[in-house]
Amino acid sequence: MLAKGQTVIQLMEKFAPKALAVENDKIGLQLGTLNKEITKVLVALDVTPEVVDEAIALGANLIIAHHAIIFRPLANLRTDTPMGSLYEKLIKHDIAVYISHTNLDVAEGGMNDWMADLVGITNAKPLEELQNEKLYKLIVYVPKSHHQSVLDAILAAGAGSIGNYSHCSFNAEGTGTFLPGEGTTPHIGTPGKLERAEEMRIETVLPESLRSKTIQAMLKAHPYEEVAYDLYLLEQKGKAFGLGRIGKLAEPKTLAELTEVVKKGFDVPAVRVVGDTERLVKKAAVLGGSGSRYIHHAIRQGADVLITGDIDYHTAHDALMAGLTIIDPGHNSEKIMKREVAGLLGRMLADSGSNTTVHASEPNTEPFRFL
Structure with missing residues (x-):
């Protein structure tokens, strides 16, 4: 097919x-x-x-x-x-x-992450943040008998991540009331009779990219015909997306040593270098394509070196005076x-x-x- x-x-x-x-x-x-x-x-x-x-x-x-x-x-x-x-x-x-x-x-696991991996950058973050993923608070009410299965389904869908922590949720007991209407087949109670049910309130957070997947998983695991749940857009910022990456090298290297890593990793015969080749590099920034306008981003975030293409003459001088070294493997390194x-x-x-x-x-x- x-x-x-x-x-x-x-x-x-x-x-x-x-x-x-x-x-x-x-x-x-x-x-x-x-x-x-x-x-x-x-x-x-x-x-x-x-x-x-x-x-x-x-x-x-x-x-x-x-x-x-x-x-x-x-x-x-x-x-x-x-x-x-x-x-x-x-x-x-x-x-x-x-x-x-x-x-x-910009994509997570995309061009700039590939570059960062080849250079040896650990815990890479965007060099320039462009946007943050929206976060939502999900609240759902579940009968005690199905609390764990619904919670497991929600978390298995990817909800509940906060920073480096996963499976984050808040769970509280309470009493729910509802009156099943004519023609309903309630999981608990009888049509036409007000029902009180011991329920659990589940709260968790999820990114916009997992909203549909999480809601579908929750509805599939939930026993009720009509599921009572709320979804709120939060003010907190979610995962940051942006151009370039910056972080510490797994192992500090001299600029000359890092240059050889770049030549091999990007399969280029030569690079242009700005700065003292014997300088020890601990924190590096990378950016695919043309990166001349990003030298100040790298400087502000404490990078020892910026690895990018198409550096012009005057930008090289600006970087040199500011104490930033540069390795330029060319635009084709992408x-x-x-x-x-x-x-x-x-x-x-x-x-x-x-x-x-x-x-x-x-x-x-x-x-x-x-x-």
């Missing part, structure tokens, strides 16, 4: 929701249609002529890329221009192109997303019973050459 295009993207967006993208980022379906069966998916950093030829040879009819192929509004669609010719080839071979950019950067997304999406499709396969693009789309 082949997966429909919409199914493939639903799985992708389950991991990297569109809501995580920064404002005005060019993400989503940019060319073609998802209303078709997908034979093979090709995951690429950039959509270049070489990547399109690879998709054609592979028989892939969906490309999931990190960088947009349509970044600015099109004034025309001329096929005698380089980009117009690229669009034409994609359309002729019925290859759709979907972009997952800053939402993939190519690590190819194998990570291909592996993750491939497993998700296989688990769903689909025969659609996912492949990491092989061409090197680095525009620069090191001589």
Whole structure:
């Protein structure tokens, strides 16, 4: 069974929701249609002529890329221009192109977490917070006989996490009253007769992403026909989502030693370095893509080094004067997303019973050459 295009993207967006993208980022379906069966998916950093030829040879009819192929509004669609010719080839071979950019950067377990893991950062936090997940308070009333089973179902759905603590709940005894109406089949009591029942009040918290799953689990485990429960939006901030990551290294390293880790982990032949290569680095920040405007975020949070791409001359001087070292492996270092997304999406499709396969693009789309 082949997966429909919409199914493939639903799985992708389950991991990297569109809501995580920064404002005005060019993400989503940019060319073609998802209303078709997908034979093979090709995951690429950039959509270049070489990547399109690879998709054609592979028989892939969906490309999931990190960088947009349509970044600015099109004034025309001329096929005698380089980009117009690229669009034409994609359309002729019925290859759709979907972009997952800053939402993939921000996602938990996404681009910036992959970078942090490769560098050896522990307990990573966002370098710049963009949003916090909404938190809800769930309150439900349960007969004593089903208290534990309903509580277990709620917690198994993922509710009850506060910081590093899980299975958090508050439980209190009380008396519930209700009058079953005509035609009802109450679990406790008789239609037309006011009933008093010994019940338990369960309170817990849950993030917005688990709201539907938790409510469904609670309703399934609850014995009542009509379940009395409340759901309140809380003022407290939930999990933070943002760009970049910062944290302490598992093992302090000199800048020179960390440079070798970066070169190997990101598979780059060379890096640009700002600062004393013998300086001991204890706290590091990473950010995929262009990170020039994030040096002050790294400085404010006490980073010894910022690992990012596209650092310009004047920003390098600013960092040097402020005591921040920099390792610049280039923008193309984001190519690590190819194998990570291909592996993750491939497993998700296989688990769903689909025969659609996912492949990491092989061409090197680095525009620069090191001589």
